[in-house]
Amino acid sequence: MTQSVVVQVGQCGNQVGCRFWDLALREHAYVNKKGVYDEALSSFFRNVDSRKSDGGSCGVGGRIQYLKARAVLVDMEEGVVNEILQGPLREVFDSTQLLTDVSGSGNNWAVGHMTYGSAYREQIVDKLRKAAEHCDCLQCFFLIHSMGGGTGSGLGTRVLSLLEDEFPDVCRIVTSIYPSAEDDVITSPYNSILAMRELTEHADCVLPVENQSLVEIVNKIKQMSYGGKPGSVIKSDSTVISGQGGISGAEKPFDAMNNIVANLLLNITSSARFEGSLNMDLNEIAMNLVPFPRLHYLVPSLTPLYTLADVNIPTRRLDQMFSDAFSKDHQLIRADPKHSLYLACALMVRGNVQVSDLRRNIERLKPSLPFVSWNQEGWKTGLCSVPPVGHSHSLLALANNTCVKPTFIELRDRFTKLYRKKAHLHHYLQVEGMEQSFFSEALSSLSSLIDEYQHLDATKGRLIPDAARLSIAR
Structure with a gap:
């Protein structure tokens, strides 16, 4: 079994990462009732003997013991990391995985990239190496960061270049949260453009997510939940119900938004974590979806984003899930891929779905999707048998599409x-x-x-x- 390491940089990166670890533990606990450390868990967690370490229960009903996340947490303000260490996930991380400062980067890419990047270079490399040494077969680094602030954009992209230097043969998949036009950080356009150059040069794949899209999706779901229409009640185990997860204190407005990004990561890693009839190797994403090295920005869409208390015909719901994945309302950036050019597309399906369902829906949708002439068969598919908790099935689509322009x-x-x-x-x-x-x-x-x-x-x-x-x- 291959393993991957998650690198969380900055306030946003650590908040999203925290939601990922919380939801991943829930998934594994739901599937692994006896709490036995198995190959699925080893993909993103390592088992620690409590006699040799400060390990402890993971906090999911005591079913899974002594787990440590394969993660490195970096932030130049210690607030969010301290919240994590005081919350339900406090025993999933230890001090060797954390790197914090107190003053922050002042929303300045140069401070994060130059000042902190130089000052903490050796410590960052040391923590990355230690995380890698705990892996039997390291396959991928997932970097989570925001583009608008100073630490996420500046130090986040510095970490990305360090990953390329230290582990040139290990795939680097970056989830980048882009600021909205109404962003309250006045320097966010500078930070984002400076970070973009680094992403273009040093990442294998970038999954762009826009804050504005997340806000709009969450608002649509809230409207549905309060609309009172028969059959449109959102269940309590819905994807956007945060349950506060791994951070202590009252639920925050952005928890639901972070949940959506965490579910993007859960879906993209599902084949690495669970068995399936059509598993997709993480390396295959870059290999099959990126025909030109610089054009590695893959637009994600996720469906369903909520679980409705309805009784629709299963096949109809399944087909609707595939249709929704290509509609502009389900994209995690404000884009309409159906009216732009596809270079390639991946469909990563989870749950009670057959290969025949996958093929039928691709054939149904293909005529309406404009693919480049030299890659008409540019589809990559994955089928994982384990659905997200609370869903019967789900779909993540990754489109290499000119709609990012x-x-x-x-x-x-x-x-x-x-x-x-x-x-x-x-x-x-x-x-x-x-x-x-x-x-x-x-x-x-x-x-x-x-x-x-x-x-x-x-x-x-x-x-x-x-x-x-x-x-x-x-």
Whole structure:
């Protein structure tokens, strides 16, 4: 069995990661009634002998004992990590997995990337190596971070480049939370564009998630739950019901949003954690969905996002799940993939679903989905027999699709408005090692990425001339 390590950086990265570990433990406890340490658990947890360590019960009914998450938690403000250590998941992590400071990065990419990245480089590498040494067969690093703040964007992308340096042969899948246009961090466009260059250069796959999309999805679900329509009552075990998870204290407004991102991670890792008739290896995601190295941004959609107390015909519900995965209402960024060009697509299904159901729905949907002419069969499928807790089945779609382009254009526009005025630039330039050329190079990198997507859109799926193909593949 292969293992993976989750690296959580910054406030957002640690809050989302905390929800992932809580929900993963619930899934394993639900399936593994006797609490025996098995291959499924070993994928993301290691078993610790309490006589040699400070290990303890995982906090899920005492069924699973002495588990430690395969994780590294990094934050330059200690608040969230301290909350985790005081909450129900406190025994799943130990001090060797944590790295905190007290002052934070001041919403400044340069402080996170340059100042803290240099000061804590050896400690970060040491913790990553120790996490890797606990793995018999390390397959993937999952990095979770936000783009808008200083630590998530700056130190998060510094950690990404360290992963490439130290473990060049291990797949790097990054979940990046993008700020909304109404973000209260005024420097978030700078941080996001500077981080984008690093993601384009050093990640194998990036799963972009927009805060605004999460807000809209949660609001739609709340409307349904209070709508009073027959059959549209949301069950208490719904995906967006947070149950407060691994952080102590009252439930926060963003808990439901974090749950959605955590479920994205649960689904993408399901084949690594459980058996299935059509398991998808994590390495296969980059191998099959990324025809051009730089174009590795995979738009995620998740369905169902809630469990309705209804009695619909199972087959109809199943087919609707596949249709929903391609509708703009279920994308985790504001995008409409059906009206943009597909380079490739993965469908990762969980639960009581047959291979024949998978194939039938692909054949049903294919005519309405515009694929590039040279990859008409660009589908990758995975089928895991264990559904998320509270659901009979679920589907994660990962689309390598040119619909990411508007998100990147909007980000560039917001960056340009600030940069033209040189607003707040001095906060960055006073950081040792930071130069103004970093801004122009990051902007150039993003513009080049946008141009590559535009070129693909312009071809309408026709064969790309060799010269253009080489340009994109560089």
